[in-house]
Amino acid sequence: MSKKIYSLKADFEKNIHLRYSQELNQEQFAVVTEANGPCLVLAGAGSGKTRTLVYRVAYLLENKVPADQILLMTFTNKAAKEMLWRVESLLGFKPKHLWGGTFHHIGNLVLRKYIKKIGFANNYSILDEEDARDLITAIIGKTNYKKNKYFPKASVIKNIISFANNSQKNITQVFTEKFSYLETAILPQIEEIATLYKARKKQHNVLDYDDLLLLWIQLLEEHEDVKKTLSHKFSYILVDEYQDTNRLQAKIIELLSAHHQNILVVGDDAQSIYSFRAADIANILSFPKKFADVKIFKLETNYRSSPEILTLANNSISHNKAQFPKALKPIRQSGQKPIIIPVQNNEQQAQFISQRILELTEEGYSLRDIAILFRADYQALELELELNKKSIPYIKRGGIKFFEQAHLKDIVSFLKIISNPNDDIAWTRILNLQTGIGRVGAQKIISSLPKNNFTVATHAQLTDLPKQLQTSWENFRKTLIHLEKTSPTDLSGLIQIILKNFYELYLQTNYDNANKRIEDVEQLQNFAARYSNLENFLSDISLSENFRTDDTQGTDKNEDYLLLSTIHQAKGLEWPVVFIIHLINGQFPHAKAMEKTEEVEEERRLFYVAITRAKDILYLIYPRILYNQQYGFIFGQISDFVQELDTSLYDTWEIESNQDLFTADDLPIIDYNKNL
Numbered sequence: 001m002s003k004k005i006y007s008l009k010a011d012f013e014k015n016i017h018l019r020y021s022q023e024l025n026q027e028q029f030a031v032v033t034e035a036n037g038p039c040l041v042l043a044g045a046g047s048g049k050t051r052t053l054v055y056r057v058a059y060l061l062e063n064k065v066p067a068d069q070i071l072l073m074t075f076t077n078k079a080a081k082e083m084l085w086r087v088e089s090l091l092g093f094k095p096k097h098l099w100g101g102t103f104h105h106i107g108n109l110v111l112r113k114y115i116k117k118i119g120f121a122n123n124y125s126i127l128d129e130e131d132a133r134d135l136i137t138a139i140i141g142k143t144n145y146k147k148n149k150y151f152p153k154a155s156v157i158k159n160i161i162s163f164a165n166n167s168q169k170n171i172t173q174v175f176t177e178k179f180s181y182l183e184t185a186i187l188p189q190i191e192e193i194a195t196l197y198k199a200r201k202k203q204h205n206v207l208d209y210d211d212l213l214l215l216w217i218q219l220l221e222e223h224e225d226v227k228k229t230l231s232h233k234f235s236y237i238l239v240d241e242y243q244d245t246n247r248l249q250a251k252i253i254e255l256l257s258a259h260h261q262n263i264l265v266v267g268d269d270a271q272s273i274y275s276f277r278a279a280d281i282a283n284i285l286s287f288p289k290k291f292a293d294v295k296i297f298k299l300e301t302n303y304r305s306s307p308e309i310l311t312l313a314n315n316s317i318s319h320n321k322a323q324f325p326k327a328l329k330p331i332r333q334s335g336q337k338p339i340i341i342p343v344q345n346n347e348q349q350a351q352f353i354s355q356r357i358l359e360l361t362e363e364g365y366s367l368r369d370i371a372i373l374f375r376a377d378y379q380a381l382e383l384e385l386e387l388n389k390k391s392i393p394y395i396k397r398g399g400i401k402f403f404e405q406a407h408l409k410d411i412v413s414f415l416k417i418i419s420n421p422n423d424d425i426a427w428t429r430i431l432n433l434q435t436g437i438g439r440v441g442a443q444k445i446i447s448s449l450p451k452n453n454f455t456v457a458t459h460a461q462l463t464d465l466p467k468q469l470q471t472s473w474e475n476f477r478k479t480l481i482h483l484e485k486t487s488p489t490d491l492s493g494l495i496q497i498i499l500k501n502f503y504e505l506y507l508q509t510n511y512d513n514a515n516k517r518i519e520d521v522e523q524l525q526n527f528a529a530r531y532s533n534l535e536n537f538l539s540d541i542s543l544s545e546n547f548r549t550d551d552t553q554g555t556d557k558n559e560d561y562l563l564l565s566t567i568h569q570a571k572g573l574e575w576p577v578v579f580i581i582h583l584i585n586g587q588f589p590h591a592k593a594m595e596k597t598e599e600v601e602e603e604r605r606l607f608y609v610a611i612t613r614a615k616d617i618l619y620l621i622y623p624r625i626l627y628n629q630q631y632g633f634i635f636g637q638i639s640d641f642v643q644e645l646d647t648s649l650y651d652t653w654e655i656e657s658n659q660d661l662f663t664a665d666d667l668p669i670i671d672y673n674k675n676l
Contacts, residue, residue, distance in 0.1 A: 020055060028052045031264075031297045032059050038257070038291035040242075040284070041266040044328045045313070045612035046304030046574070049266055053240060054086045056264065060236055061087075061095055068097035069235040071256070075244060077102060083240075099234070103249050107212035114219055114226050120205055127201075127208045133158055135206075139196050145189050152182060152190070152509050159512030161194045165210040166278035168247040181508055181515070213248040220255040231259035242267035243284045244274050250283040254290060261291065269324055270317050273568060273606045281602075285322060302328040302612075304574050306335030309618050312649045313611040319644055320601045328612075338611075338618040338650045340642060345625045350386035352655055353579055353621070357392060357562065360577060360617075367393065367562045371575040373610045375588040376516075377402060378523035379581060380564050385540060387562070397565035403541050407507060407517040408524055412541060414498050418488055419534050421451040433506060436472035445473055458484040476502075491528035491537055495521065526627045567610045578614035580607075583622040584636040600640075607641045620650070 021029050028048055031041050032055045043049035053072070060070055074080045080101045088094045099106065112122050127135065136154035145151045156179070164174045171191050175182070201207060207215065220227045237257055239245070242265035245253075257263035265287060272281040288294045302310055307330040314327045343349045357370060374380055381402050387394050402408065410433060416426035424446055431442035448462050458480040462473055479501045486493050499521050507514040507521075531537040563575070582588055589603035611618065626636045 020059060024052070024055060025301055027297065027299050027301055028055065031299070032056045035264045035295065035297070036262055038261050038287075038294045039264045039297065040287050040294055041264065041297045041299060042324050042326055043266050043268050043299040044302060044326060045268065045271065045609070046302040047299035047328070048301075048303060049240075049268075049299060050083065050086070052299065053238060053266055054083055054090060056238065057083075057087050057098070058090045061091060061098075065235060066097075067095040068099065069233060070098055071106065071234040071237045072098070072100040072240075073103055073106060073238070073253075074100075074240040075102060077105065079240065080105070103252065104209055104212045107216040107252075110216055110230065111207075111212065111219070114223070115215065117223050117226065118215060118218055119202070120207070120215070123205070125204075125206045126212070127206050129158070129209075131206075132208045135200060136193065136197055139193055139200060143189075143193075145186075145193075148186075150183070150505060150509050151186060153511075156182075156509065156512045156514075157190055157193055160190060161197065162208075162210055163278055164194075165214060166246040166248055167280070210248075213252065217248060217251055217255070220252070227255060227258060231256055235260050236262045237264065239263075239265045240267075242287075243269050243272035243281060244277075244279045245283045246278040247280055247283070250280070257291075263291070269322075270320075270326075270605055271571065271609050273571065273602060273609060275599075275602055281322070285324070296324075298324075298326050300326055300329050302330055303332075304615055305612060306330065306332055306616060308335055308337045308649070309611065309614050312338050312618070312645065313608055315646050315649055316604065316611060316641060316644070317608045320604055322598070322601055335616055336651075338614075338620060339653055340650050341619060341621045341653045341655060342638070343621060343623050343655050345623050346382040347386075348655065349581060349621055349623050350382040353383060353581070353619075354386045354390045354392060356579075356619070358390070365577060367560045369576040370579075371563045371565060371570065371573075371577070371613065372579045372581060373565055373567050373570055373613065374581050375567060375590060375606070376519070377405075377566060378520045379587060381523060381527055383564070383581070392562060393560070394562040394564055397563055397569045402520075405517075405520065407503075407511075408520060410503065411495060411498055411521055411524060412538070414483065415491070415494060415534060415538060417457075418454050418483060418494070419538060421454045421457050427451075431476070433503075434472055434476045436468055437476075441469045441472070444469065455484050488534050489532045491531050491534060492525045495525040495528055499525070529627050567606050570613055571609055574613050574615055576614075576616040577619075578610070578617070579619045579621060580610045581621045583620055583639040583642050584626070585639055586637075588639055589641065604641055607639075 020032055024032060025048070028051065031039070031052050035041070035056060041049075041052070043052070057070060057072060061067060072080070072083065074083060084098065084100045087098075099109075101109075108126070111120075111124075115122050115124065133154040136157055140151070140154065140157075160171060160174055160179060163169075163178065164171050167174065169177075171194055172187060175187050175190065201211065220230070234256055237253065239253060244267070253263060253265070265284070267284050269281060269284050272279065272284065275281070288296065305313070305328075310328045310330045317323070318325075341352065343352055353372060357367070360370060361367065372380065372383065380396070384394075384396075384402055403412070410429065413426040413429040416423050417430070420426075427446050427449070428439070428442050431437050431445055432439065437445070444465060445462065448464060449460055450456050458477060462470060465473060479498065482497045482501055483494055486497060488494070499518070503521070504518055507517045511517055528537055531540075565573075567580075585591075585594070588607070589600055593599040593603045620642060622636065622638050622642065624636050626634050628634045
């Protein structure tokens with residue numbers, strides 16, 4: 001009887017192997033069937049990473065591993081649900097009790113059971129981001145810090161605390177590295193608020209998202225019985241997108257796998273691009289050092305891109321030193337080489353792309369087949385205007401359209417009251433930005449203002465207002481007087497005054513991404529420099545408001561539209577045709593990133609991610625001439641990432657221009673490697 005049972009089991013396992021070997025390539029099959037013990041799977045772009053993970057889970061279940069002993073951790077609820085659905089579809093049944101979800105989701109499940117051991121009740125509440133900010137605001141309100149109008153808002157302080165938690169750095173380190181534009185004198189106050197915030201959460205039995213990881217680690221480190229229970233329970237741990245983990249998440253994985261050490265992490269160091277969220281590439285690079293007898297698998301077969309695009313991607317990423325060497329291998333037939341296109345300036349870049357898109361649609365591509373990728377939102381500014389002029393519908397992923405962003409609408413509102421002092425909507429917007437002026441106060445000021453002329457309005461004393469409101473108005477008038485003394489044809493100068501006299505400090509104390517917003521305003525300033533007529537400038541901006549933003553929910557699936565996206569937001573997606581724009585030093589790679597080798601390497605990984613989004617056609621575009629507010633027109637240096645490519649791997653197109661083109665001899669060149 002025992003021999004018969006053994007035979008049936010052997011036949012069953014043989015059939016599983018046969019079926020899986022037919023449905024997976026050799027690289028994937030090896031992971032699915034051999035990934036016991038500590039395993040690192042280096043999954044290149046387009047190599048079927050998710051498919052491999054799904055089959056691994058199914059393989060374990062079919063080999064009678066209990067579902068409640070398998071832990072599958074991903075980074076988004078959507079990804080977790082999709083993966084579990086694919087497991088169910090593959091098996092033909094829904095596996096009950098399988099542990100699947102985000103780190104925070106699993107952390108919550110664990111803490112609900114064991115958190116009493118570290119002094120919380122298990123009926124704790126979880127603060128969302130707004131709740132957390134409200135709590136910090138309440139703490140600030142009970143101190144004297146609120147009297148300092150330049151003291152950072154709760155969102156900024158929350159970001160400092162959160163980044164410190166996830167990067168496992170102290171407040172001082174984070175403040176120095178990421179928020180050095182704030183006054184050093186407030187550092188002790190922020191540390192005090194962080195301490196009070198932690199204590200208040202404990203007092204009210206509430207956790208924020210970071211606590212779901214921090215307290216999970218505390219539980220495992222301080223209570224050996226819990227660590228032993230959980231590390232014995234999870235016989236198999238699988239982690240997706242391991243290159244995006246932060247130090248907290250890596251520590252959790254290390255503690256959970258203490259007993260079985262059946263830990264399978266899947267990721268691609270070449271696609272680690274989220275250090276600004278505290279992701280640490282060292283987690284994946286050091287994985288083989290943390291675990292003894294680690295197995296390393298490589299998924300290098302790419303199902304997405306043409307051989308020419310993959311060869312270019314491999315050539316680019318080979319210049320990084322901190323990496324696991326690998327080379328994507330194509331299965332598709334040969335196509336056309338990537339194309340590098342120098343253009344005269346941003347306007348010609350936009351014109352060329354718009355024209356080429358229309359040609360591609362005539363060749364049979366739909367607009368949805370095409371994506372335009374960029375390093376930063378502002379780099380699509382001229383392109384958005386040109387697409388609107390040519391009536392090409394588009395959606396911007398990862399951020400609303402350039403001129404629809406709040407900080408840019410603020411700046412434009414200042415310009416609107418210069419052009420039209422009777423614009424009460426613009427007045428309301430800019431008055432509400434001022435300390436001590438709320439909506440009611442703004443309406444009182446607007447009602448009292450003589451608005452027939454901007455100069456007259458600027459010099460209005462408004463003595464009939466309440467004293468506090470009058471003081472706020474008088475402080476604000478200082479900025480208006482500077483604007484009134486500047487020629488309305490000097491649009492760049494007007495924006496500079498708004499930024500330096502008031503708005504830069506406003507952004508720094510109100511937003512955790514102040515630097516990005518300031519950079520947007522500076523690019524708006526560069527863009528405005530080409531105009532000498534304020535009304536024309538405002539009219540062109542209004543053209544950008546005729547199409548929808550990036551919200552694709554509820555849109556007609558049959559409707560055709562182009563996609564504009566930052567590269568960070570494009571990760572994981574693919575298109576037949578991809579344009580990568582603004583490939584010049586200082587913009588891609590970003591100027592600040594060129595100061596440190598590790599940051600340059602992350603920028604190159606970002607370039608690699610952009611290249612590997614393309615399936616059939618890849619255009620790499622850079623403008624030769626740029627406008628810089630400090631130097632005026634400058635000669636743009638082609639990106640180091642393009643210059644280092646093997647010239648045999650791409651073709652070059654030259655675009656005709658009706659205008660005389662400056663040369664490097666005519667204009668200054670900024671060397672970002674020396675000037676920063």
